Amino acid sequence: MELKTGVSKQDIREQxxxxxxxxxxxxxxxxxxxxxxxxxxxKTLLVPTPRLRTxxxxxxxxxxxxxxxxxxxxxxxxxxxxxxxPVGLDSRVLxxxxxxxxxxxxxxGWRIGKGEGYxxxxxxxxxxxxxxxxxxxxxxxxxDCQVIDIPEALLEDHDLTVDYILTPTRVIATGCERPKPTGxxxxxxxxxxxxxxxxxxxxxxxxxxxxxxxxxxxxxxxLLGTGSxxxxxxxxxxxxxxxxxxxxxxxxxEDGPSNTVYIGNLPRxxxxxxxxxxxxxxxxxxxxxTWQGPKRRAFLHYKAPTSAQQAVSCLQGLRLGAATLKxxxxxxxxxxxxxxxxxxxxxxxxxxxxxxx
Numbered sequence: 001m002e003l004k005t006g007v008s009k010q011d012i013r014e015q016x017x018x019x020x021x022x023x024x025x026x027x028x029x030x031x032x033x034x035x036x037x038x039x040x041x042x043k044t045l046l047v048p049t050p051r052l053r054t055x056x057x058x059x060x061x062x063x064x065x066x067x068x069x070x071x072x073x074x075x076x077x078x079x080x081x082x083x084x085x086p087v088g089l090d091s092r093v094l095x096x097x098x099x100x101x102x103x104x105x106x107x108x109g110w111r112i113g114k115g116e117g118y119x120x121x122x123x124x125x126x127x128x129x130x131x132x133x134x135x136x137x138x139x140x141x142x143x144d145c146q147v148i149d150i151p152e153a154l155l156e157d158h159d160l161t162v163d164y165i166l167t168p169t170r171v172i173a174t175g176c177e178r179p180k181p182t183g184x185x186x187x188x189x190x191x192x193x194x195x196x197x198x199x200x201x202x203x204x205x206x207x208x209x210x211x212x213x214x215x216x217x218x219x220x221x222x223l224l225g226t227g228s229x230x231x232x233x234x235x236x237x238x239x240x241x242x243x244x245x246x247x248x249x250x251x252x253x254e255d256g257p258s259n260t261v262y263i264g265n266l267p268r269x270x271x272x273x274x275x276x277x278x279x280x281x282x283x284x285x286x287x288x289x290t291w292q293g294p295k296r297r298a299f300l301h302y303k304a305p306t307s308a309q310q311a312v313s314c315l316q317g318l319r320l321g322a323a324t325l326k327x328x329x330x331x332x333x334x335x336x337x338x339x340x341x342x343x344x345x346x347x348x349x350x351x352x353x354x355x356x357x
Contacts, residue, residue, distance in 0.1 A: 016148075046058070105140055109175070112154075186204065186213065187217055198284075202314055261299065266325065272289070275320065309329065
């Protein structure tokens with residue numbers, strides 16, 4: 001497939017999409033525009049969460065004796081919800097092979113995605129967490145018409161290249177020598193993107209703590225040293241906790257989704273000011289914070305359940321000192337509960353997943 005000269009990345013995307021649609025080449029998704037065209041052997045499969053909204057990866061675990069139909073469902077968004085478990089920043093997972101979607105790719109290994117930058121960002125995050133290295137092979141699977149000449153001038157430092165291209169008719173070893181991203185280029189990340197991806201805020205917090213430059217693309221100069229705007233001071237409630245309240249955590253409460261987040265495994269010498277500072281830097285500031293230092297736990301109260309769920313994702317892997325904190329949704333205790341505690345007092349929900357990431 002020949003392209004016009006002097007084209008942009010978007011021009012290339014539109015020509016590829018138009019051609020594949022006109023020739024009925026894409027099996028899924030349809031229509032193919034603004035999507036990655038879609039054209040598996042007892043391997044552990046990690047898939048990125050959609051738009052990284054709730055984390056980085058999910059590990060697909062098919063049920064024992066799964067049929068081909070079930071295995072096909074595992075590869076769908078519904079299958080990811082039903083047959084997967086989250087993989088966090090501290091999972092120490094090592095990825096042996098990266099398979100990435102493409103709209104267009106060259107035999108030199110240069111790749112164009114659909115223009116949202118998620119594949120490049122996912123790879124950079126994997127580098128930052130030690131899951132991949134420069135030696136980890138990157139493969140893309142495309143139709144033959146998607147293999148074109150791409151001007152090198154269109155490539156940027158954050159663009160991911162590929163080592164192998166698989167089409168219905170051939171396997172291309174690109175021999176690409178252009179270095180892959182060595183981590184997240186924070187200067188390419190906007191404040192808007194940071195606000196949409198909680199796990200990215202967690203990773204930025206870690207890298208700031210390690211002394212790295214994490215200045216954002218459009219961050220106001222007066223905030224470059226802090227990484228986030230300073231919200232109004234948090235109000236703190238300190239009150240005794242019933243010793244019979246359960247420490248275990250588990251899921252959504254009987255009265256519906258919770259707007260309260262449980263923080264456990266606090267260091268014995270932790271101060272509430274340390275937690276407040278971390279929450280501000282991660283952009284996960286609650287309306288109110290209940291501090292129970294002697295019990296090594298705290299509760300964060302948010303305005304809505306969706307905000308609480310986002311905070312749980314954002315706070316994965318949070319450390320205070322040498323301790324990795326446990327983070328989970330909490331639920332409201334009903335009046336007359338057998339623990340004898342006050343009605344409406346939050347406690348760790350017994351169905352939420354505890355994050356020891």
